[in-house]
Amino acid sequence: MPDAIEVEGLTKRFGVVTAIDDLSFSVREGTVTGFLGPNGAGKTTTLRVVLGLARATSGTARVHGRRYVDLDDPAGTVGASLERAGFHPGRSGRDHLRALCAMARIPASRADEVLRAVDLDDRAARRRVGGYSLGMRQRLHLAAALLGDPSVLVLDEPANGLDPQGIRWLRETLRRLASEGRTVLVSSHVLSEVAQTADDVVVIARGRLVDQGPVAKLAAGPAQAVIVRAAELTGLAAALESVGAVVERNDGWLRVREADAPKVGELALATGVALHALYEERQSLEDVFLKLTSEAGQR
Template sequence: MASGIPIEISGLTKRFGPVTAVEDLSFTVEPGRVTGFLGPNGAGKTTTLRTLLGLVRATEGSATFGGTAYGALERPLETVGAALDANFHPGRTAHAHLAVYATAAGIAASRVPEVLGTVGLTEFAGRRVGGFSLGMRQRLSLAYTLLGDPGVLVLDEPINGLDPEGIKWIRVFLRNLAAEGRTVLVSSHLLSEVQQSVDDVVIISRGRLVKTGTLASLELDAAPRTIVDSPDRDALRAALETAGLDATEGRNGFIVDEPDPAKVGHAAFVGGVEVSSLHRLKSGLEESFLSLVGGGEE
């Protein structure tokens, strides 16, 4: 197994013409931990991952594996296992699908049955992929990421399409990978899908970072707080700072570390700021996550 190395995203910006998909994004994914890369659909997660894997060129900043761009890795499949937009030839068997990539990468053919066994597809090795369910295809994608026994795993929505048994299996699977010292980055648009698997979270919305830290820190964020918004957010920010209230800006306003909306409203009143919304934020991990990303998909 290749040793785990950090994934380093630094000042990453990606524009597609007039559209900014990712803006000044910076975070680090450490070895030996499972990191959840979270945000609603359209938040910029896939663009970030595609840039990391050299499929898209950054407008500004960098995305590397321990300081080395994916395209400069000597043996990429033995360093990084990635499952993004998996393509399967429907007429090939699961074994043949993996064998093609193993041969191309100079990986021993013996790895094919090994990884099929690891993901629970041994009995389906001779079956054509065209007849696979979505969950079975997800497992086959995971088998592909493990072909080179890499130290880094980058997985885009790996739980999508899995049944309850499959979800339970992949949670244990991810934890075991991290326990071996690998670096594991898992994207999802739902915190509930990955919260039992991850150690750390990186949350983005509209291409910008809104939260990074341990899952425990997000649990602390789940304490009752107040959400407030104004047509003039700069003035509102200044009023909250003047009142000594700590706040984080989200899509639907500022999340204030104060459970009493009346105190937050008073701070805005004293600052002469018009308030467009003001209410107490319910406690709970999912509520905390949704408040950071604005409560839904773009």
């Protein structure tokens, strides 16, 4: 697939502070890409440059091959949820969206369409935003981003304030938007959710690229250990240690290193042990993220 967003050699300085340092990455069209980094890594500044809200010191950021300021139809190309302010507390959710429609020359009827898309019903749409929960405000932010029916969405921490049901809803919504052919670039600190939602991830630290690629590839690698559960493990542990495996004994299970799952299964069969469970312990996206950002911080 072609790249929907391209960042090349991007640098942004605020006086003597370098927020983004020669950063380059791309976002594939029709995918959900997680944009990850510790606090202060430069994520929000990068998104602001992509959206034309900040000017780069050097380098470029393009959407569908053009800078945001050069797009013929910005609202119809990119939808964003970046700033957390902007809701008038005395205005209803529907009226807030209708005001945005008027500014962008979008038919007012679009407000009700996007309210339905984010599951804010008519009763919620008529309520004043000042009475919205944080989760409802997040849904309204997403509705505003969808007003122009954009092909690209840029979302900054959309899971903040969502309860487990809301997080599941967000995951399903982002996957649905990608299935429609849209591109979603989403920054998030909820790494377990990114692992379930994103196709790709871009990891930055101190304004620099640390790694990027498919989630499955970044988290791939040899198993860290094999976990074995069985009623009787003494004989199996001895057999494993006899072939050089490192065995950590626990109550009702073993954690085995230096032996893969097939080898453990074969030894269990040979020693007559009936296994209750046998699986490989692999690193999570959180493990990868912490390792990558820790190493970047030591450079």
